[in-house]
Amino acid sequence: MTDVSPAAASGADEPDVGRPAGDVDALAARLLDAAASRTPIPPLTDDVELTVTRAYDVQDAVVAQLDVGPAPIAKLGLTSRAKQEQMAVDAPLSGWFGHDMALEPGEPVATGELIQPRVEPEIALLTSATLSGPGVTAAHVLAATAAVLPAVDVLDSRFAGYRFTLPDVVADNASAARCALGDPVPVDGIDLALAGCVFSCNGVLVATAAGAAVLDHPAAAVAWLVRDLARRGRELPAGSIVLSGALTAAIAVAAGDVVRVTIDRIGALELACR
Amino acid sequence: MTDASELARALFDARRDRKPIPPLSETVDGLTIADAYAVQRAFVERLRDGNDTPVVGYKLGLTSKPMQELLGVDQPDFGPVLRSMVHDDGAALAVDDLIQPKIEAEVGLVLDRDLRGPGVTTWQAASAVGGAIAVLEVVDSRIEDWRITIVDTIADLASSAAIVMAPRVVPVAGIDLRTIGMVIRSGGRVQATGAGAAAMGDPAAAVAWLANTLATFDVALTAGDVIMTGALHAAFPVAAGDVIRADIDRLGSVTARFV
Numbered sequence: 001m002t003d004v005s006p007a008a009a010s011g012a013d014e015p016d017v018g019r020p021a022g023d024v025d026a027l028a029a030r031l032l033d034a035a036a037s038r039t040p041i042p043p044l045t046d047d048v049e050l051t052v053t054r055a056y057d058v059q060d061a062v063v064a065q066l067d068v069g070p071a072p073i074a075k076l077g078l079t080s081r082a083k084q085e086q087m088a089v090d091a092p093l094s095g096w097f098g099h100d101m102a103l104e105p106g107e108p109v110a111t112g113e114l115i116q117p118r119v120e121p122e123i124a125l126l127t128s129a130t131l132s133g134p135g136v137t138a139a140h141v142l143a144a145t146a147a148v149l150p151a152v153d154v155l156d157s158r159f160a161g162y163r164f165t166l167p168d169v170v171a172d173n174a175s176a177a178r179c180a181l182g183d184p185v186p187v188d189g190i191d192l193a194l195a196g197c198v199f200s201c202n203g204v205l206v207a208t209a210a211g212a213a214v215l216d217h218p219a220a221a222v223a224w225l226v227r228d229l230a231r232r233g234r235e236l237p238a239g240s241i242v243l244s245g246a247l248t249a250a251i252a253v254a255a256g257d258v259v260r261v262t263i264d265r266i267g268a269l270e271l272a273c274r
Numbered sequence: 275m276t277d278a279s280e281l282a283r284a285l286f287d288a289r290r291d292r293k294p295i296p297p298l299s300e301t302v303d304g305l306t307i308a309d310a311y312a313v314q315r316a317f318v319e320r321l322r323d324g325n326d327t328p329v330v331g332y333k334l335g336l337t338s339k340p341m342q343e344l345l346g347v348d349q350p351d352f353g354p355v356l357r358s359m360v361h362d363d364g365a366a367l368a369v370d371d372l373i374q375p376k377i378e379a380e381v382g383l384v385l386d387r388d389l390r391g392p393g394v395t396t397w398q399a400a401s402a403v404g405g406a407i408a409v410l411e412v413v414d415s416r417i418e419d420w421r422i423t424i425v426d427t428i429a430d431l432a433s434s435a436a437i438v439m440a441p442r443v444v445p446v447a448g449i450d451l452r453t454i455g456m457v458i459r460s461g462g463r464v465q466a467t468g469a470g471a472a473a474m475g476d477p478a479a480a481v482a483w484l485a486n487t488l489a490t491f492d493v494a495l496t497a498g499d500v501i502m503t504g505a506l507h508a509a510f511p512v513a514a515g516d517v518i519r520a521d522i523d524r525l526g527s528v529t530a531r532f533v
Contacts, residue, residue, distance in 0.1 A: 208471050
């Protein structure tokens with residue numbers, strides 16, 4: 001197995017005798033309460049010692065409260081080199097959407113249900129076969145990709161001002177809040193690394209990018225997820241949808257904003273905020 | 275203002291001797307954009323003096339919102355591209371010939387027919403474009419430490435130094451230039467990505483702006499002109515040993531080597 005775990009990458013598994021480890025369920029409850037009451041909290045690592053491994057245990061406890069279902073929607077974070085450098089890590093992180101977190105086509109995002117929403121454009125992959133094991137590569141992922149979709153990832157950190165360390169954001173389910181998905185199209189003949197992305201808000205261009213902004217190739221990001229799941233004894237079931245990571249920097253949104261994502265050869269997706 | 279030909283000579287000498295000069299905006303009072311284009315014309319005349327090197331097209335600069343905001347302007351600028359500045363795919367460029375080079379990937383558009391402003395719209399510009407080509411532009415500033423305002427860069431050939439072009443022009447019919455993706459790598463490592471819309475929202479809009487702006491100088495674009503429509507990402511510095519490759523979806527790749 002060749003992947004580098006976020007824990008090893010960040011050195012976050014170094015023990016810190018100065019702080020208590022904190023109870024997994026109690027930490028998950030803090031995050032769930034913050035989301036339910038729309039009241040942001042300080043980083044968990046302000047008062048407890050939290051390794052990345054243990055942070056994923058907290059995430060599991062958070063996700064256990066969601067209806068993820070047999071064909072889950074996953075997301076990746078920290079997939080750009082710029083973001084990894086900013087957080088001083090060299091691997092991404094993952095989280096999960098409950099099915100009530102996925103917006104229906106044309107459904108606006110209700111910003112009043114969220115604390116501090118931000119949106120970012122992504123390419124999502126829909127898998128056609130189970131993906132598992134520590135040796136999975138981007139090529140395996142592409143061979144098991146039924147379709148690709150334009151997507152908007154609506155983030156909402158439960159931490160005030162998006163101030164967090166890697167274990168915090170892992171515990172917080174990768175800031176997952178809502179997602180909007182466009183129509184799936186076959187990936188045949190599309191070079192996802194070169195697929196252009198135009199991201200605008202209220203008709204004004206925000207940023208452009210291409211698929212290679214995500215770990216050089218969106219399928220490489222999904223391969224990382226599968227390898228990281230394997231490390232935790234899990235697999236990615238057929239029919240999963242994976243939001244492969246932000247193509248541009250996220251922008252804050254408020255009620256009234258309309259964001260639009262166009263991915264070349266894949267399609268366009270508009271998301272209104274109310 | 276100071277005589278345009280004097281300022282042009284200072285820039286010409288800076289380029290020849292690789293000794294950058296202080297910003298004209300600091301040393302010359304009240305230099306306007308019109309003055310700066312006059313300096314640019316005098317600079318080009320000096321470069322062409324005794325050389326059979328025609329203008330083969332134009333480059334646009336400051337075509338992205340972030341760059342315009344950085345320089346506190348709300349318009350792009352342009353400079354002529356001379357045959358002597360254009361290199362083939364894979365060219366080896368000597369950094370010793372340059373002062374403080376940076377590189378950027380762009381969509382080049384080749385006109386099928388003449389285009390004369392004013393009043394040219396984006397769709398009219400798009401219908402005059404026959405083909406597109408992947409381009410790497412090496413920018414360099416004859417102004418110290420890239421301390422440029424818009425008038426400095428206009429006078430200084432829009433900071434242009436060299437153009438490396440892909441080996442083929444690709445027909446644009448059916449291509450949405452706004453969404454075509456671009457990945458630029460240095461030594462195989464992704465440095466930046468972008469899409470066509472980074473250039474004024476649409477590379478064809480950049481051509482329309484150029485046609486309309488040239489009209490104020492009573493100049494028309496002509497069939498065969500190639501227009502570098504502006505960087506699709508933030509330019510980054512290059513050094514000897516760098517191998518830079520840009521891939522633009524549907525247009526192919528272009529490589530420049532720095533020695």
